[in-house]
Amino acid sequence: MTRWFRLFEKKRGNRRTGSERIAGVWEGVFFGALFLLGCFGFWLTISLFVLPEWWVNRDFRPCPARILELRIGTTVRDGQTLYRPEVCIEYKIAGRIYRLWTYDIHTVQGNGYSVDKDRALKALQKFKVQEIITSWYDPRDPEIAVIDRGFWWWAWLLLLIPLSFVILGAGGLSYHLWRWGKSAERLAVQGRPTSLSFSADPDAAMYPFVPEIPPRIGQPGSHLPYRLPVLGAPYRAIYAWLAAALCWNLAVLAFALGTYYADRFDWSFTLFLLPCLLIGLTLLGAFFRQWMAASAVGETIVEISDFPLLCGHRYRVYLKQTGWLRINWLEMLLVCEEEATFQHGTNTRRECRRIWQKTLFRHERFEILRSVPFETETELEIPCGMMHSFRSPHNEVRWRLYVRGSTQDWPNFERVFPLVVLPGPDRDRKPEIRPGREIISSETPEMAEPQEQVVPGRASEGSS
Amino acid sequence: MIEPRILVHFDGKKTVYEPGEVLAGQVRIEPLPLEDIKAVELSILWYTDGKGDQDLHVRYFRRWSQDGDLPLDLREPLRFQTVLPQTPLSYDGLIVRIRWCVRVRLFRSRGREIVEEVPFRLGRVAPARVRLQ
Numbered sequence A: 001m002t003r004w005f006r007l008f009e010k011k012r013g014n015r016r017t018g019s020e021r022i023a024g025v026w027e028g029v030f031f032g033a034l035f036l037l038g039c040f041g042f043w044l045t046i047s048l049f050v051l052p053e054w055w056v057n058r059d060f061r062p063c064p065a066r067i068l069e070l071r072i073g074t075t076v077r078d079g080q081t082l083y084r085p086e087v088c089i090e091y092k093i094a095g096r097i098y099r100l101w102t103y104d105i106h107t108v109q110g111n112g113y114s115v116d117k118d119r120a121l122k123a124l125q126k127f128k129v130q131e132i133i134t135s136w137y138d139p140r141d142p143e144i145a146v147i148d149r150g151f152w153w154w155a156w157l158l159l160l161i162p163l164s165f166v167i168l169g170a171g172g173l174s175y176h177l178w179r180w181g182k183s184a185e186r187l188a189v190q191g192r193p194t195s196l197s198f199s200a201d202p203d204a205a206m207y208p209f210v211p212e213i214p215p216r217i218g219q220p221g222s223h224l225p226y227r228l229p230v231l232g233a234p235y236r237a238i239y240a241w242l243a244a245a246l247c248w249n250l251a252v253l254a255f256a257l258g259t260y261y262a263d264r265f266d267w268s269f270t271l272f273l274l275p276c277l278l279i280g281l282t283l284l285g286a287f288f289r290q291w292m293a294a295s296a297v298g299e300t301i302v303e304i305s306d307f308p309l310l311c312g313h314r315y316r317v318y319l320k321q322t323g324w325l326r327i328n329w330l331e332m333l334l335v336c337e338e339e340a341t342f343q344h345g346t347n348t349r350r351e352c353r354r355i356w357q358k359t360l361f362r363h364e365r366f367e368i369l370r371s372v373p374f375e376t377e378t379e380l381e382i383p384c385g386m387m388h389s390f391r392s393p394h395n396e397v398r399w400r401l402y403v404r405g406s407t408q409d410w411p412n413f414e415r416v417f418p419l420v421v422l423p424g425p426d427r428d429r430k431p432e433i434r435p436g437r438e439i440i441s442s443e444t445p446e447m448a449e450p451q452e453q454v455v456p457g458r459a460s461e462g463s464s
Numbered sequence B: 001m002i003e004p005r006i007l008v009h010f011d012g013k014k015t016v017y018e019p020g021e022v023l024a025g026q027v028r029i030e031p032l033p034l035e036d037i038k039a040v041e042l043s044i045l046w047y048t049d050g051k052g053d054q055d056l057h058v059r060y061f062r063r064w065s066q067d068g069d070l071p072l073d074l075r076e077p078l079r080f081q082t083v084l085p086q087t088p089l090s091y092d093g094l095i096v097r098i099r100w101c102v103r104v105r106l107f108r109s110r111g112r113e114i115v116e117e118v119p120f121r122l123g124r125v126a127p128a129r130v131r132l133q
Helices: A020-059 A117-124 A153-158 A160-179 A184-188 A235-261 A267-297
Strands: A061-077 A080-093 A096-102 A132-138 A141-146 A300-304 A314-321 A325-344 A347-368 A374-381 A395-407 A413-419 A459-463 B005-010 B022-030 B037-048 B056-065 B078-083 B097-108 B114-122
Touching: A020 A153, A020 A160, A061 A096, A061 A117, A080 A117, A080 A132, A080 A141, A096 A141, A153 A160, A184 B037, A184 B056, A235 A267, A267 A395, A300 A395, A300 A413, A314 A325, A314 A395, A325 A374, A347 A374, B005 B097, B005 B114, B022 B037, B022 B097, B037 B078, B056 B078
Parallel strands: none
Antiparallel strands: A061 A080, A061 A132, A080 A096, A132 A141, A300 A314, A314 A374, A325 A347, A325 A395, A347 A459, A395 A413, B005 B022, B022 B078, B037 B056, B037 B097, B097 B114
16 A cells, blocks of 8 residues: 655656665664654744743743943854844842843843844943933842843744654654555555444445546436536636736836836837737737637537446437537547546656547537537447446546547637446446436447457646 | 455456446455454555555445454455445546555554455546547
8 A cells, every 4th residue: 555655755657666674674764764854943032032931921020220331232153243232231139239231131141142133233322321211130140131121923833843843853753654454455444443344435335436526417407317417617717817917017018117216118028029029919819818718619518318327338429519610520429538647756647548549429520500509419338348437546447438529710619528437237237228317238248348349548748 | 374365356357447336345354363463454445556645545445353343254255345436437548547446455553454355446547648629
């Protein structure tokens, strides 16, 4: 079984490299190290920043102090000069006079520097020499005193970094400890008590691992009982072109206006602007072409006599193509495809193979008018012995209806309609046309081989 | 020391089952005595084997162990029985394959675990070939 997170394992073609046990050990070590690093970072942030501030606000006591001198303290770290405000104060505790350079607790601890000199100057502007102010001293060690007790908000924000390491490390480590010594099968049943008879979902389903029926299939058809939902509507492409055109043209406009108002609009800028405007116009043109094509091709409606489908049965299928088109050819295909998803290095790849395809009809050279849509009805059969629809997290066998067309004025179009195919209820029956939802079947030999010709397949590969 | 052997027998000696049919059988482990066996796990499962990452689903699972709910007594054969589901059927595709099997794992006090896998077919789906017409 595939681990949900893999650092130390690779897939080479159809096989995996290395031992899963060793990979598990190394991943455990990795997450353990991450957890320890997070703990160390957490402790460091707490002890250096958070705890001293909390300690000052909780334990330090107020006392009046006189300002004797003001200055900006400097230091050089990694070749860069850093600054901090420093105030020399004088205060009296239990009859003893103390004098020290201070500001906040970080200054007392030798830190508190920053690259921002103005911030240090601004902090000093609040004070005047010989002014009496309130300072806070440590009752356990009166030689420690501050004149600013505030919290550094970013110190708390800084805690998020080690905290994320701790959460990731602890999560990964506990996951690996939970997996340790357990078989793939025991892990697959999610650690449920072994006395249970694992009959819960998905086994409770009538047809486990068959994709669910699309919710929109409940919509009744006008010609046949079920109207199929369409996958990947063309509107997505239209919106994508529109977004690209708007973004590009607005960016160019903003850039041009900015340059114009800054009085830097010269001939060289005009030369630079011309290709940008051309790109913007091309994007707008592509959007309008896509929009026009979608409106011209119109809606494709596919209806079917029953749903879901059963292997070894025949069904009526109805197509209605609207629009205003001069069609070169229009065809409907019944297709069975396999799709596999796999990790390839750090990428998730997807490979699809079409294993079976049948052209249900093909019409050539005709015209579709606004008032007269193209309508046709035909028959489809899911052959006996074919695989049913199947979907697991990384593997899928799917059935689809493709409606494809070529027009004289617009680009080719393709509309996809998903089908759900179940195994036939009884293999010893002959396929019959099923009017409506009624199942009619009769005797036939087992494992009938489809009569199609074997030809080289088509493969497509992509990544996501 | 002799390695224990796992013997899996299906009732009726069938290798092809129909959806909804009962799959039953027994497991014997030889030779006895078997003091160093900590636990035995038996699963009836399907897994994918092909181009994609492997998916696995356990239909039936039992774990017999010295300290578990099901006590381990290897003097008697370990019986198993389940009703096979309607889907997924065994399938030999081009890049997706679905294999059903009974898998037995033997956990020992010392040494590596021993695994025995006995395949069977669920349903009669024909192997995939590329057919485009």
